Amino acid sequence: MSDHPSPTVGELGEQYLLERFAAAPVGGDVIVGPGDDCAVCDTGSDRLTLLKTDCVVGGVHFTLDEDFRRVGHKALARAISDIGAMGGTPRHALVTLMLPPTTTLAQVDALYDGLRAVGERFGVQIVGGETTSAPPPHRDALMVNIALTGDVDRDHVTTRAGGEPGDALFVTGVLGGSIAGHHLDFIPRLAEGQWLAANGATAMMDLSDGLAKDLPRLARASGCDAHVDPTALPLRGDSTPTDALNDGEDFELLVAVPEDHVRALLINWRSAFPDTPLTRIGRLVELGSADATPLHGGFDHFSD
Ligand SMILES: Nc1ncnc2c1ncn2[C@@H]1O[C@H](COP(=O)(O)OP(=O)(O)OP(=O)(O)O)[C@@H](O)[C@H]1O
Numbered sequence: 001m002s003d004h005p006s007p008t009v010g011e012l013g014e015q016y017l018l019e020r021f022a023a024a025p026v027g028g029d030v031i032v033g034p035g036d037d038c039a040v041c042d043t044g045s046d047r048l049t050l051l052k053t054d055c056v057v058g059g060v061h062f063t064l065d066e067d068f069r070r071v072g073h074k075a076l077a078r079a080i081s082d083i084g085a086m087g088g089t090p091r092h093a094l095v096t097l098m099l100p101p102t103t104t105l106a107q108v109d110a111l112y113d114g115l116r117a118v119g120e121r122f123g124v125q126i127v128g129g130e131t132t133s134a135p136p137p138h139r140d141a142l143m144v145n146i147a148l149t150g151d152v153d154r155d156h157v158t159t160r161a162g163g164e165p166g167d168a169l170f171v172t173g174v175l176g177g178s179i180a181g182h183h184l185d186f187i188p189r190l191a192e193g194q195w196l197a198a199n200g201a202t203a204m205m206d207l208s209d210g211l212a213k214d215l216p217r218l219a220r221a222s223g224c225d226a227h228v229d230p231t232a233l234p235l236r237g238d239s240t241p242t243d244a245l246n247d248g249e250d251f252e253l254l255v256a257v258p259e260d261h262v263r264a265l266l267i268n269w270r271s272a273f274p275d276t277p278l279t280r281i282g283r284l285v286e287l288g289s290a291d292a293t294p295l296h297g298g299f300d301h302f303s304d
């Protein structure tokens with residue numbers, strides 16, 4: 001036994017762990033490994049392949065008394081959101097279920113109704129999966145994991161890493177207060193992500209852990225810091241800027257756009273998506289710049 005016990009993930013935090021995973025080298029046909037919304041592989045076809053896995057857990061991402069149809073919708077919509085954040089098109093899903101033995105057949109059917117409805121809307125076929133349960137004393141544990149493939153135009157794949165100092169930062173939609181219902185009902189920004197990728201976005205991600213957690217991720221991946229104006233944040237209902245920064249599960253897109261593209265982008269966005277706001281919230285700045293806005297907060301799976 002070492003004199004120094006290994007630190008726990010609760011002590012280190014989720015971000016520490018994600019950075020450790022992202023440091024693992026990748027090669028061969030892998031273009032983007034751990035650290036972005038999806039992995040990107042070059043399998044030799046005319047488009048690049050996207051891979052994503054994502055789970056929802058009862059008591060963490062939804063309450064155990066939730067309508068299973070909404071749980072199914074959320075589970076697949078989250079993964080589609082990540083494909084959209086790369087500018088891609090989702091294709092095939094595998095569904096892993098960890099179910100309590102007390103789950104009724106009607107609940108399983110409702111879960112699949114939710115999965116299938118969002119799948120049909122976005123062209124995703126469910127092609128298989130895995131079914132399991134947790135041992136005592138955790139027999140009530142419920143998890144839905146989605147593994148999703150997609151593909152993307154080679155010229156339009158948009159990672160978190162392509163931003164440059166000076167790029168303007170935009171978010172789609174409104175932020176904050178998702179726990180009131182949006183986190184279960186949101187429609188992933190798939191067409192919007194494809195459009196932004198084809199219309200000059202240099203970096204993009206979807207917002208799941210709150211802007212305060214996710215914006216530094218995009219900025220750092222691009223080798224930058226970020227300046228953000230909290231008073232510019234587009235707010236859901238009576239949410240405050242603090243809610244917009246911290247609540248998470250907005251499933252909106254955060255994008256970086258070169259300043260000289262901004263005017264045309266906004267004009268064209270209004271024709272393409274007249275009902276969806278695209279709001280300028282700040283800009284990327286040089287790493288270590290005095291203009292960087294310190295951001296703390298957002299969601300961490302290992303903090304209580
Ligand atoms: N256990 C793991 N092993 C290797 N890589 C991981 C692991 N967990 C997460 N990652 C990678 O870390 C990055 C961040 O993961 P995370 O699930 O937070 O994705 P995200 O896109 O930031 O969030 P969301 O899926 O909610 O949109 C992803 O690239 C993911 O593949």
Ligand SMILES: Cc1ncc(C[n+]2csc(CCOP(=O)(O)O)c2C)c(N)n1
Nearest residue numbers: 059060061062063208209247248249299
């Ligand atoms: C019952 C219940 N309690 C809390 C929340 C809020 N919540 C859960 S996970 C998460 C961040 C994204 O997760 P991930 O990092 O796994 O993508 C947030 C904001 C909820 N939806 N339901």
Ligand SMILES: [Mg+2]
Nearest residue numbers: 037082206208
């Ligand atoms: Mg994501």
